[in-house]
Amino acid sequence: MAADYGKAVCPMNAPMIQAPAQEMLKLLEELAVFSAPGAGVTRLLYTPEWSRAQFFLQERMAGLGLEVVSDNVGNVYGKLTGRNPEDKVILTGSHIDTVINGGKYDGAYGIAAAVTALHYLQQTFGQPLRTLKAVSFCEEEGSRFPLTFWGSGHVTGLYDGSEAEACADSEGVTLEAAMVECGIGMGIRSDKAESGDKSGSGTVGMGSTARRNDIGAFVELHIEQGIILEKTAKQIGVVQAIAGQRRFMVEVCGTANHAGTTPMHMRQDALAGAAEMLLALEGLAAEAGEPLVATSGRLEVLPNTPNVIPGEVLFTLDIRHSEEEELEAFCDCILAAFKGIAARRGLTLKIMPRLSASPAPMDGGLTGMLESICRNQGRTYRNMVSGAGHDAQLFAPQCPTAMIFVPSRAGISHSPEEYSSPEELAAGLDVLTALLYELAYK
Structure with missing residues (x-):
């Protein structure tokens, strides 16, 4: 037919x-x-x-x-x-x-x-x-x-x-x-x-x-x-x-300080911490394999001045997968990784959910x-x-x-x-x- x-x-x-x-x-x-x-x-x-x-x-x-x-x-x-x-x-x-x-x-x-x-x-x-x-x-x-x-x-x-x-x-x-x-x-x-x-x-x-x-x-x-x-x-x-989606806004807070007078081992650099988090996001997403994808498409740095150590960073997180359990498991994994990075660097972390759409x-x-x-x-x-x-x-x-x-x-x-x-x-x-x-x- x-x-x-x-x-x-x-x-x-x-x-x-x-x-x-x-x-x-x-x-x-x-x-x-x-x-x-x-x-x-x-x-x-x-x-x-x-x-x-x-x-x-x-x-x-x-x-x-x-x-x-x-x-x-x-x-x-x-x-x-x-x-x-x-x-x-x-x-x-x-x-x-x-x-x-x-x-x-x-x-x-x-x-x-x-x-x-x-x-x-x-x-x-x-x-x-x-x-x-x-x-x-x-x-x-x-x-x-x-x-x-x-x-x-x-x-x-x-x-x-x-x-x-x-x-x-x-x-x-x-x-x-x-x-x-x-x-x-x-x-x-x-x-x-x-x-x-x-x-x-x-x-x-x-x-x-x-x-x-x-x-x-x-x-x-x-x-x-x-x-x-x-x-x-x-x-x-x-x-x-x-694919289902999870979106978050992530706030990383450190201490804004003078770029020339603050020794490297005494810094609480929010941008360096955020950068490590985003590299972890890329690596863990690659390990998870298709069809999972993870993206950070927006980044805000404060005070965003060349000679000041960044004290605060806001970035978006967009994670997608066609299976609910896999999506949730990856979200739990990456957010735990972020928390570990923040703790090791002496940074504070705030994770704000923005969207939860099921597959x-x-x-x-x-x-x-x-x-x-x-x-x-x-x-x-x-x-x-x-x-x-x-x-x-x-x-x-x-x-x-x-x-x-x-x-x-x-x-x-x-x-x-x-x-x-x-x-x-x-x-x-x-x-x-x-x-x-x-x-x-x-």
Whole structure:
């Protein structure tokens, strides 16, 4: 069954770039236009660029014959109603927002592919058995406001809307004010889950409750944002899990003193201690091996003066692994090492947790289907862990969830240099479309 469909979608003797892929690539280019001035694409939550992009998507979805609705936080859906309305929805898509000066593929690719896949399936196979929806989540990146997954977090119940009152951007604009400026968000809080839409075919509805209980499976197609697929010459990444994260702020305190008059053996140098800690972090992470990664990306030194021994250092700690027990064990190990270094050097240490996100395993049945589809389409693939966070990790505890990766050139993402070739993007579209067919038409 899957083999026949895989061959039908991408015949081995046909060109890689066919009409559906061309439609998707055109949509990607059109979405990239909705950007603030500057390099790359900047489309922050609830800005004019964001609003225009979401409105454009609603018009495009409606023009393709999909039923369209946007909810009370600005998530946009295009719906292909199934013949069995009592069955739960098959949902696919990604996020419309970007980082500042980002690329045109991160998030937008998953949306463009979702819309294209639904249009192709409708044109080719007609009405599905189970309802299909393409979603453009309003936010995932956390680039404007100090939270992430504002879109999918409302769908899955992570947020209830109360966060909008106090959460503000760097200019002091609250989420609530930004939503009102966009004309959305009135009556955002609700304890009731939305189980269906009321909009008609080819029309646009507004304001349904974001929280949903009608999702039977979620599939997200995304660029890898890493270099593994390119380095291993694989066309498709079948994600087995999204890594859990632990983030800390570490404060190391010593004694600030004169650089010329304080003997080396009498110093309590906070920066030297922090440097030893970071070398220990690198070494222990290398010993732990894949898929664990550990990073310190920000360092603040006080008083930060050339002729003064540093008295205080603040640095960040970001640790990720796909297995909860391994993640916790490494955190315990490295923090114990830090404490030992501080004690030996006569420094004081303060460790402040900032984030604790559990690993999100993908559904084994769906990953198995993806592997079968890749084989049937003659595509090379590899099973892998996603070190980056994605909307899919919020759905994984609630419904069968899958993620598909395509290669990123040189592993570059969150940059104007972000790039995946048309052939790579088309391959991901074919795999996504085949999985949606299996889930909604069989």
